[in-house]
Amino acid sequence: MTRTRKKILEILETAETPLSALGVEARTLSSCDTATVYRSLHYLEEQGLADSFVLFCREHGTERYYVANSAKHRHWFHCEVCHRFVDLGECRVEPLLSQMEAATGVRIRSHTLYATGTCADCLHAGQQAASRSHQEGEYPRQGE
Amino acid sequence: MTRTRKKILEILETAETPLSALGVEARTLSSCDTATVYRSLHYLEEQGLADSFVLFCREHGTERYYVANSAKHRHWFHCEVCHRFVDLGECRVEPLLSQMEAATGVRIRSHTLYATGTCADCLHAGQQAASRSHQEGEYPRQGE
DNA sequence: TTAAAAATGCGAATGATTTGCAAATATACC
DNA sequence: GGTATATTTGCAAATCATTCGCATTTTTAA
Incomplete structure (x- = not known):
């Protein structure tokens, strides 16, 4: 190398x-x-x-x-506010993927899973802003 | 609209x-x-x-x-050989994501999960090719 | 060490996606 | 319904991450 x-x-x-x-x-x-x-x-x-x-x-x-x-395969969260990544821990979807493989007959070589939203820090900053402005609402949860 | x-x-x-x-x-x-x-x-x-x-x-x-x-949120598989998508069914990672949210304090707004590899059709075509050429091996399984 | 193979730097090219702006369409109001 | 205003569309040019060609440099194999 x-x-x-x-x-x-x-x-x-x-x-x-x-x-x-x-x-x-x-x-x-x-x-x-x-x-x-x-x-x-x-x-x-x-x-x-x-x-x-x-x-x-x-x-x-x-x-x-x-x-x-x-290290072991991990998954990540990406904050839409500060754009930092947060570690979501080791992969826990392998069993689900194996089931999907069995059900569909495909051969999975790799998978991608990540989540996006607001990290804890930005969430707190947002809540403070909300208490000041009464503007902050709920974010609808949606998958991709 | x-x-x-x-x-x-x-x-x-x-x-x-x-x-x-x-x-x-x-x-x-x-x-x-x-x-x-x-x-x-x-x-x-x-x-x-x-x-x-x-x-x-x-x-x-x-x-x-x-x-x-x-319809309900679904996840997809993408075949690296024929480049078609295969439906992996309804989302089943929501519970996992909720646990991750609780563990890390992030607020998940959306998530992305898909898998790639070889679809059933291409797998069969590949096996036939393998039996002819003795070239086809195992694909290592890896996450992203 | 020394030739052949592979990797690097530079600059130009690629390809998906975005943007500015004028023309066309949709919406609100009389 | 008909017109004024706001929004959307088409076209062409611009962006931006990523890739590629090619000459030069570094690695590798003997």
Whole structure:
């Protein structure tokens, strides 16, 4: 493995949350070219050293986020207000997916699950705002 | 609601699978401009009449797919070989998400879950190919 | 060390999605 | 119903993440 790829893998491993390609590039202090970052991330994913998922948010648009695959597979929450990720813990949908596989005859190779909404911090900030302005209402819950 | 938006909603409602914006445009027989299709899909989603999720696949890259929100929220499987969607049935992760909400203090507004791999049809085609060529192996199962 | 293979940097290209603006359509009001 | 106002549509140009071609540099294998 090349120096560049090692460095990028290390960035993913030490990050506490998923990173976009641009986030990774920033953490190399722009010592790697953008194209190289993308190619390295693809490489790491092919090698099973990284996982990724695509997420859309108003602020950042559609971007792909990467996490190191060193620990157990986890799922993430993305705050629509502050745009930070919150760890939702280890994957617990495997059993459901196995049932779906059995029911439909498909062979699942990978899955993507994430949730979006408002994180605890922003929720508190919002409630304070609500008590001041009486404007805050309930967010309807919807799936995707 | 305008004629255009009605037509696009109807396209989503009669589609058996999620559609990309370009898929929707094709089904209007290109009678709507691309920008209008995108704007209408955004409108329908804002109104809660449609849901969407972003999916990456080798063949089509990163695209956003839309489904009508008339029926119960469902989850989808995307075949990496033939690129068709397979219905995985009604959402069954709500209870898990509620637990995650309680554990982390976040407020979930929406979630995305889909799986990718090989559909039953392509699996059979692949097995036939395997019995001829002795090339087909196991796909490692991984999450995202 | 040394040739061949693979990776990197740079700049240009791609492709989905968005935006500005003028024309067309829908809605509100008389 | 008919007109004024607000909203939507079409077209073309712009964005933005991501990818690609190609010359140069780094790795790998012998």
